[in-house]
Amino acid sequence: MAHISAPSVQCQVRVVPTSSFTARPMTSKLWNSLLLNQRKKGTSRSSARFRVLALQSESSTVNRLKDLLNLDITPYTDKIIAEYIWIGGSGIDLRSKSRTISKPVKHPSELPKWNYDGSSTGQAPGEDSEVILYPQAIFKDPFRGGNNILVICDSYTPAGEPIPTNKRHGAAEIFSSQKVINEVPWYGIEQEYTLLQTNVKWPLGWPVGGYPGPQGPYYCGAGADKSFGRDISDAHYKACLYAGINISGTNGEVMPGQWEYQVGPSVGIEAGDHIWCSRYILERITEQAGVVLSLDPKPIEGDWNGAGCHTNYSTKSMREDGGFEVIKKAILNLSLRHEEHISAYGEGNERRLTGKHETASIDTFSWGVANRGCSIRVGRDTEKNGKGYLEDRRPASNMDPYVVTSLLAETTILWEPTLEAEALAAQKLSLKV
Structure with a gap:
C-alpha cells in the first residue's frame, strides 16, 4: 500500500x-x-x-x-484478480504483478501463462528480455479477499527452458521420482526473520545506534521491553491461515526484533510453495507497517543469534518401526555431502555457522540427540520411540526452500555412497547402520 x-x-x-x-x-x-x-x-x-x-x-x-481497498466486488462481477508471484534475479527477492481472470479458479492449470521483463529483474538481457511465467500453486489472497488469489509461478524462456534462477523446476523433477514419491517426504520448516526500522536499518525496538540488554528475556517473551513486532507476527499468522498456507505456529526469537514461524508438515514440492508464499505475505505486511523485512542470516554482528531456517525432515521409512536406523543412514549420507549442502543452504551462512549461538561450525559436520549445537539434531522422542524425524540446523534464513527440500530428498533417498566411504563415515560419526 x-x-x-x-x-x-x-x-x-x-x-x-x-x-x-x-x-x-x-x-x-x-x-x-x-x-x-x-x-x-x-x-x-x-x-x-x-x-x-x-x-x-x-x-x-x-x-x-x-473504502475502495475493502470493496467487495463479488456481487457485481465474476472476474477475479490474480497476483502472479515469482522469484527475481537475486534468488531471494520476490516480484509480483496483477491480472484480471474472467472467473474464479480452483487449480493453477486453469490460469494462463504470462510474461515479464526479465531485463528489469536481472534474469534476461535487454535485447531478449521476455520471460514466461508458469502458474504452479494458488492461495487465497488475504489482502484483496473474495475469490481473488495469489499465484506462485516459476520462470521459463519462450522456448520452454527453465531459467537459471528457476529452482522449482529441478526440485519438481526430484520429487516426481517414484522412489521419492513412495517415501512421502515430510518437511517442517522454521523460518526466522528480523524486523528492521525503515530509515536506519536497525532492528525494531533497538535504540538507534545503540543496543538493548543482552539476550535472555526476549525468546518467547512478552512486554513492551521484550517483544517488538508482535502485531506483524500475528497479522502474518492469520493472513497465512486465511491463504491456506500450512503454518503451524510462531514465536518471538532469541534476538530482540527477531521472529520465527513454522510451516508444515508439508509433503514434497508443497513445502517450497508454502514457504515462498508465506514470505511474500510477510513482505506485503511489513510494507504496510512501514518496517523492513530482513532474511539475512546474521543481521547484527557480535554476541547475537543469527537467523536460520531449520528444516525438519522425515520419510515414510523413518516414521515407521525401526525408523531410527533409517535416520542414522540418512545422517551418514548427509555427512558425506556436507560441503554440497552448505553451498546450497543460503548466502552469508558462514557469518552465522560459527559454532556459537546454537550453531555448528560450517566446516565440521556433527549430529547429536537434543543438541542444538550440531549440524543435525535428533529429538529425544525420536530416540525413545525408535522412529521419527531429524532436524537439519544448517540452512540459513535466506535459503531457497525448493533447493533445501529437494537436496535432502536426493541425498537421503536417491543418492548411494560407495561402501568404503560409508564405512569410514560410520566410524567417524559412531553410527551403526
Whole structure:
C-alpha cells in the first residue's frame, strides 16, 4: 500500500474571544501560554477560552481509499484478480504483478501463462528480455479477499527452458521420482526473520545506534521491553491461515526484533510453495507497517543469534518401526555431502555457522540427540520411540526452500555412497547402520 500524505484526522481550533484578549493577535508566545494554562489545575477560565476539537473526517482521502481497498466486488462481477508471484534475479527477492481472470479458479492449470521483463529483474538481457511465467500453486489472497488469489509461478524462456534462477523446476523433477514419491517426504520448516526500522536499518525496538540488554528475556517473551513486532507476527499468522498456507505456529526469537514461524508438515514440492508464499505475505505486511523485512542470516554482528531456517525432515521409512536406523543412514549420507549442502543452504551462512549461538561450525559436520549445537539434531522422542524425524540446523534464513527440500530428498533417498566411504563415515560419526 502506498503511503498517503493526506491526514485522516483533522483538528479544528476554536478560539473563544473574551474582553481580556479580543484584539490581541495569536502569537506563538500566546499559543504556548494558552497550552500551559490549559494543563494547570483549576484553570477553567483558560479552558473556556481555548478548545481543540479532534474530528474524524468521513470524507478524508485515507478513508475513501480504505473504502475502495475493502470493496467487495463479488456481487457485481465474476472476474477475479490474480497476483502472479515469482522469484527475481537475486534468488531471494520476490516480484509480483496483477491480472484480471474472467472467473474464479480452483487449480493453477486453469490460469494462463504470462510474461515479464526479465531485463528489469536481472534474469534476461535487454535485447531478449521476455520471460514466461508458469502458474504452479494458488492461495487465497488475504489482502484483496473474495475469490481473488495469489499465484506462485516459476520462470521459463519462450522456448520452454527453465531459467537459471528457476529452482522449482529441478526440485519438481526430484520429487516426481517414484522412489521419492513412495517415501512421502515430510518437511517442517522454521523460518526466522528480523524486523528492521525503515530509515536506519536497525532492528525494531533497538535504540538507534545503540543496543538493548543482552539476550535472555526476549525468546518467547512478552512486554513492551521484550517483544517488538508482535502485531506483524500475528497479522502474518492469520493472513497465512486465511491463504491456506500450512503454518503451524510462531514465536518471538532469541534476538530482540527477531521472529520465527513454522510451516508444515508439508509433503514434497508443497513445502517450497508454502514457504515462498508465506514470505511474500510477510513482505506485503511489513510494507504496510512501514518496517523492513530482513532474511539475512546474521543481521547484527557480535554476541547475537543469527537467523536460520531449520528444516525438519522425515520419510515414510523413518516414521515407521525401526525408523531410527533409517535416520542414522540418512545422517551418514548427509555427512558425506556436507560441503554440497552448505553451498546450497543460503548466502552469508558462514557469518552465522560459527559454532556459537546454537550453531555448528560450517566446516565440521556433527549430529547429536537434543543438541542444538550440531549440524543435525535428533529429538529425544525420536530416540525413545525408535522412529521419527531429524532436524537439519544448517540452512540459513535466506535459503531457497525448493533447493533445501529437494537436496535432502536426493541425498537421503536417491543418492548411494560407495561402501568404503560409508564405512569410514560410520566410524567417524559412531553410527551403526
